[in-house]
Amino acid sequence: MHVFVVHNRYVSAQPSGENRVVDQEVGLLRAAGHRVEVFERRSDDIAARSLLGKAAVPLLVPWNPAVRAELAARLRTERPDVVHVHNVFPLLSPAVLAACADAGVPAVATLHNYTQICPPGTLRRDGRQCTECVGSAPLPAVRHGCYRDSRLATVPLAVSLAVNRRRWWSGVARFLCISAAQRDVLVRSGMPRERLAVKHNFVPDPGACRAAGGEQLLFLGRLAEAKGVRLLMAAWDEIAAGGGVGVPLVLAGAGPLQGEVAAWAAGRDDVRFAGLYDADECRQAVARSVAVVAPSLALETFGLVVVEAMAAGVPAVAAGHAAFVELVEDGVTGLLHRPGDPASLASCLRRITADPARGREMGRAARRRYERGFSPAVGLKRLVEEYGTAIAGRSAPTQGGDTRPFRGDGDSR
Structure with missing residues (x-):
């Protein structure tokens, strides 16, 4: 053709x-x-x-x-x-x-x-x-x-x-x-x-899935209000006030809130602002993650980072609306939080980090979902x-x- x-x-x-x-x-x-x-x-x-x-x-x-x-x-x-x-x-x-x-x-x-x-x-x-x-x-x-x-x-x-x-x-x-x-x-x-x-x-097959349970929670995308960045910061502050979840939050990307995110992360042990990753750094960061976080406030038409996580055998914590409901099976391939609700997002982040064995099973289920619906052959x-x-x-x-x-x-x- x-x-x-x-x-x-x-x-x-x-x-x-x-x-x-x-x-x-x-x-x-x-x-x-x-x-x-x-x-x-x-x-x-x-x-x-x-x-x-x-x-x-x-x-x-x-x-x-x-x-x-x-x-x-x-x-x-x-x-x-x-x-x-x-x-x-x-x-x-x-x-x-x-x-x-x-x-x-x-x-x-x-x-x-x-x-x-x-x-x-x-x-x-x-x-x-x-x-x-x-x-x-x-x-x-x-x-x-x-x-x-x-x-x-x-x-x-x-x-x-x-x-x-x-x-x-x-x-x-x-x-x-x-x-x-x-x-x-x-x-x-x-x-x-x-x-x-x-x-x-x-999404192209990254060639290797997450080997263990992961070492971080990852936000990967545009640093903008509509992507739920401020919502994520509010949820993380709530988590930090309760003693944290044992892994850091990494935010990677660029956008209008970049300065605000960098200032918020500065001097904290539980947060790292990574700036803009290239393609290889994105793949490596996803593969090291307990989960990828997609708390968007917008009615997303798709969730590319969620499917990229699936390909690497990594579950997602995503807003429970729009395309995310179609991509993430709640409790099976990831968790869905109430859109716009920082307490609900914080609860999901606590849940997915509290049970590493369950998180690994979600990751395997996410990989199977990727192979059925989002592979290059499909x-x-x-x-x-x-x-x-x-x-x-x-x-x-x-x-x-x-x-x-x-x-x-x-x-x-």
């Missing part, structure tokens, strides 16, 4: 699970003998632009005509079987879908977040869940400055969502959700279930199946002969 992968890479200064997923899928397809071309832009390149070039970036978010022309020309020359679209913000834009239509190549799109129904893609505002823009014009997002707390920065995203709804719906043969929890939210927003397939992210099979469905239906009408686009308001007119 000949596949074109389209992706706007996020900035490298902060960890991006999406970048990692894209790279891993490309490698997986190539290793299986498929021909894969990558059409990409890099957000890192914005810094090197002139002042005028930087000022023009917001104008390209809703539509980049140069990208349409360039991609269409390549598709006509290369004639791939399918185009797989990932992130298009900020430099690619939904113009990539027009390029696919120009060249007559079917497109598949992985939905890594909620940008189809929410301008910043998070369904969160001011530290809480928010659905004001779902099924309506995205004016509330502009009013509240939902992207980077800036009305001006939110405008291009809101405009793109408003003007490109029809383009997304008419231009994509198959939408791939990365969890059933995400698909359910999108279906409730008005997107028909039959156009949304669930294809979990896969990921490749699902990916190729979805490509085949898109290719087979490139000229077929939608169910009932209806080719009308999704409006995002519960109506497909």
Whole structure:
């Protein structure tokens, strides 16, 4: 199969699970003998632009005509079987879908977040869940400055969502959700279930599982409020006040709370702030852990760090909502705490460290869950199946002969 992968890479200064997923899928397809071309832009390149070039970036978010022309020309020359679209913000834009239509190549799109129904893609505002823009014009997002707390920065995203709804719906043969929890939210927003397939992210086999019970609890990810970092610090302070759990807490990552986390950890024996790990350091840190902690407040569409822990035979302590409920079987492959509740999180951390034998059994069960649902073999099979469905239906009408686009308001007119 000949596949074109389209992706706007996020900035490298902060960890991006999406970048990692894209790279891993490309490698997986190539290793299986498929021909894969990558059409990409890099957000890192914005810094090197002139002042005028930087000022023009917001104008390209809703539509980049140069990208349409360039991609269409390549598709006509290369004639791939399918185009797989990932992130298009900020430099690619939904113009990539027009390029696919120009060249007559079917497109598949992985939905890594909620940008189809929410301008910043998070369904969160001011530290809480928010659905004001779902099924309506995205004016509330502009009013509240939902992207980077800036009305001006939110405008291009809101405009793109408003003007490109029809383009997304008419231009994509198959939408791939990365969890059933995400698909359910999108279906409730008005997107028909039959156009949304669930294809979990896969994780490469690390090659070795945790050998013993572990020596630390690990938070690995973006240091941001939505990821539950302050919640974790509050829970850990409660644990420390009660005498601790015998192992330290390691926080690894970067983000807006990095300074706060570093200051909180400074001078403590029970906490270590590790900064940003590279890929090999991440694997080693996971393999040394009693459990990986994922206390996110957001409605996560997936939990990559949880599945990476499963692959290493390490259980997770995760928030009991969204995709985590789908990934973690409470009491079997890990523990689920009440979302947003520091006392519940503290209780789960105490439980998973108090019984090493039980923790090892959870780790073995987590590894079995990984092998059944998130291994490269499973990921490749699902990916190729979805490509085949898109290719087979490139000229077929939608169910009932209806080719009308999704409006995002519960109506497909």
